[in-house]
Amino acid sequence: MTCISFNNHIYLVILLGSQKGRLMLDKSYKNVTCSTCLVRRDSLFANFCDNDTEHLNAHKTCSYYKKNQSLFLDGSFPRGVYCLNKGKVKIYTRGDGGKEHIIHIAKEGEVVGFRSMFGGEPYSMSAETLEESNICFISKDDFLNMIDTNPILRNGVMKELSKELSDRALALTNMAQKSVRERLAFSLVLLEDIYAGEEINLSREDMANFVGTATETLIRLLKEFKDDGIIDIHVRKLQILDEVGLRKIAGIH
Amino acid sequence: MTCISFNNHIYLVILLGSQKGRLMLDKSYKNVTCSTCLVRRDSLFANFCDNDTEHLNAHKTCSYYKKNQSLFLDGSFPRGVYCLNKGKVKIYTRGDGGKEHIIHIAKEGEVVGFRSMFGGEPYSMSAETLEESNICFISKDDFLNMIDTNPILRNGVMKELSKELSDRALALTNMAQKSVRERLAFSLVLLEDIYAGEEINLSREDMANFVGTATETLIRLLKEFKDDGIIDIHVRKLQILDEVGLRKIAGIH
DNA sequence: CGAGCGATTGAAAAGACTCAACCACCGTGG
DNA sequence: CCACGGTGGTTGAGTCTTTTCAATCGCTCG
Numbered sequence: 001m002t003c004i005s006f007n008n009h010i011y012l013v014i015l016l017g018s019q020k021g022r023l024m025l026d027k028s029y030k031n032v033t034c035s036t037c038l039v040r041r042d043s044l045f046a047n048f049c050d051n052d053t054e055h056l057n058a059h060k061t062c063s064y065y066k067k068n069q070s071l072f073l074d075g076s077f078p079r080g081v082y083c084l085n086k087g088k089v090k091i092y093t094r095g096d097g098g099k100e101h102i103i104h105i106a107k108e109g110e111v112v113g114f115r116s117m118f119g120g121e122p123y124s125m126s127a128e129t130l131e132e133s134n135i136c137f138i139s140k141d142d143f144l145n146m147i148d149t150n151p152i153l154r155n156g157v158m159k160e161l162s163k164e165l166s167d168r169a170l171a172l173t174n175m176a177q178k179s180v181r182e183r184l185a186f187s188l189v190l191l192e193d194i195y196a197g198e199e200i201n202l203s204r205e206d207m208a209n210f211v212g213t214a215t216e217t218l219i220r221l222l223k224e225f226k227d228d229g230i231i232d233i234h235v236r237k238l239q240i241l242d243e244v245g246l247r248k249i250a251g252i253h
Numbered sequence: 254m255t256c257i258s259f260n261n262h263i264y265l266v267i268l269l270g271s272q273k274g275r276l277m278l279d280k281s282y283k284n285v286t287c288s289t290c291l292v293r294r295d296s297l298f299a300n301f302c303d304n305d306t307e308h309l310n311a312h313k314t315c316s317y318y319k320k321n322q323s324l325f326l327d328g329s330f331p332r333g334v335y336c337l338n339k340g341k342v343k344i345y346t347r348g349d350g351g352k353e354h355i356i357h358i359a360k361e362g363e364v365v366g367f368r369s370m371f372g373g374e375p376y377s378m379s380a381e382t383l384e385e386s387n388i389c390f391i392s393k394d395d396f397l398n399m400i401d402t403n404p405i406l407r408n409g410v411m412k413e414l415s416k417e418l419s420d421r422a423l424a425l426t427n428m429a430q431k432s433v434r435e436r437l438a439f440s441l442v443l444l445e446d447i448y449a450g451e452e453i454n455l456s457r458e459d460m461a462n463f464v465g466t467a468t469e470t471l472i473r474l475l476k477e478f479k480d481d482g483i484i485d486i487h488v489r490k491l492q493i494l495d496e497v498g499l500r501k502i503a504g505i506h
Numbered sequence: 507c508g509a510g511c512g513a514t515t516g517a518a519a520a521g522a523c524t525c526a527a528c529c530a531c532c533g534t535g536g
Numbered sequence: 537c538c539a540c541g542g543t544g545g546t547t548g549a550g551t552c553t554t555t556t557c558a559a560t561c562g563c564t565c566g
Binding site for chain 3: 456457458468469472473476488489
């Protein structure tokens with residue numbers, strides 16, 4: 001999707017996409033059972049007792065999402081949380097002029113949408129799938145209720161908020177002090193983890209918005225890395241060959 | 254304090270400063286009573302019932318801090334939280350090469366040091382006073398205990414974590430997409446709030462590390478703003494004359 | 507009074523962005 | 537089946553912001 005300027009028209013496009021996705025829900029819908037869900041071990045809902053897992057399962061609904069389908073938009077109020085069973089989701093904000101900045105890319109097992117839930121304010125960012133996804137939904141009331149009654153979940157949530165605050169401080173320092181080249185290397189190390197061995201599959205624009213640079217600059221630097229044998233590129237897919245080298249460039253010790 | 258490179262020597266200097274401050278504690282020590290503490294209305298401990306306030310008061314200790322005295326250092330484990338009764342504290346990380354980046358400047362009423370407490374990991378940032386300060390301390394055990402038993406505090410903490418995550422996402426997007434000029438304007442609007450009408454009193458280096466730029470660039474831009482009548486400068490102190498103009502430059506609607 | 511640090515200024519260099527053009531791929535409709 | 541149009545990717549060139557380096561200034565403190 002191309003975004004020329006930040007106006008109502010763009011919002012309209014996204015919403016149409018969302019609607020369309022809902023219509024084909026029946027075709028690709030895949031139900032998930034929490035007790036046997038493999039990615040749950042990495043999620044906020046890990047370490048749940050059988051009872052809690054059953055309760056969770058009873059209160060969640062599963063949906064199929066197409067690529068580039070929106071979960072929620074900046075400015076809307078949280079209606080619940082999304083647990084990624086399959087697929088990846090970008091969390092992004094828009095600066096002046098409408099340019100996206102990708103704050104985070106969530107992978108399987110991650111729970112999305114609860115971070116803005118406690119302030120009673122609307123979302124300050126948007127979430128959109130990067131590929132076909134299966135995502136479970138738990139309503140706000142159910143989730144908040146679980147938080148109140150389940151100390152494991154509560155502690156997990158606080159730990160997660162805490163950790164992300166640190167991560168984001170690091171990201172901020174990186175953005176302030178590192179060159180684009182260093183940031184790209186850093187981002188690739190992150191993406192290596194997010195894509196967990198699979199080839200990294202992002203549009204150049206998304207990757208540039210993740211690194212925080214212009215698309216053209218990103219392409220030039222990727223080429224440099226490729227020429228140096230640090231990465232390999234097949235059309236749009238990207239593979240990391242020398243993570244140690246990347247970490248060195250990124251300044252990760 | 255000047256920092257040329259990031260090595261053990263620098264840590265040593267900071268620690269000596271801290272020790273020295275502790276020695277002169279008796280001279281400037283000013284006790285505070287929570288029930289009559291005026292800044293508490295803005296803090297996490299607002300909305301406490303009398304009982305809770307009394308409990309808080311019984312478990313806190315007050316200390317005097319000199320300017321540039323460290324509260325905690327990156328890499329150390331949280332021992333408790335700090336409630337600012339008087340004074341300002343910078344929260345910063347260091348990038349490669351040891352250059353500071355100031356993530357946040359805490360003012361009277363703010364509670365510092367709890368954000369890293371829930372992950373069970375050491376601090377990922379450091380905190381240091383920017384001026385003479387009176388700061389109350391609550392130990393980690395007492396604080397965590399209060400969180401477990403006091404829903405008001407717990408909700409306040411989660412709300413705060415939530416809000417800051419949003420703030421930091423915005424900061425990240427700003428850092429990625431705005432020019433230094435825009436970021437400086439943005440930072441000055443923030444500082445205007447932090448210094449609440451008083452003149453902004455920061456070293457050029459600190460201000461540059463807050464904006465995320467080189468000291469020289471900061472100075473040049475400040476001069477531009479001064480020539481445009483947007484701010485006024487007396488030696489090191491800075492006053493905002495035209496906040497509307499600043500917000501316009503910063504791109505805040 | 508001299509040392510030293512923070513603030514300031516100037517000039518040059520570098521990094522990154524913008525703009526414009528071009529390419530390659532792909533699905534569509536004639 | 538092929539021409540067409542659109543989108544995303546790539547390349548080149550010029551520009552501009554920002555940094556870096558070096559030097560100077562001014563103030564404070566011992």
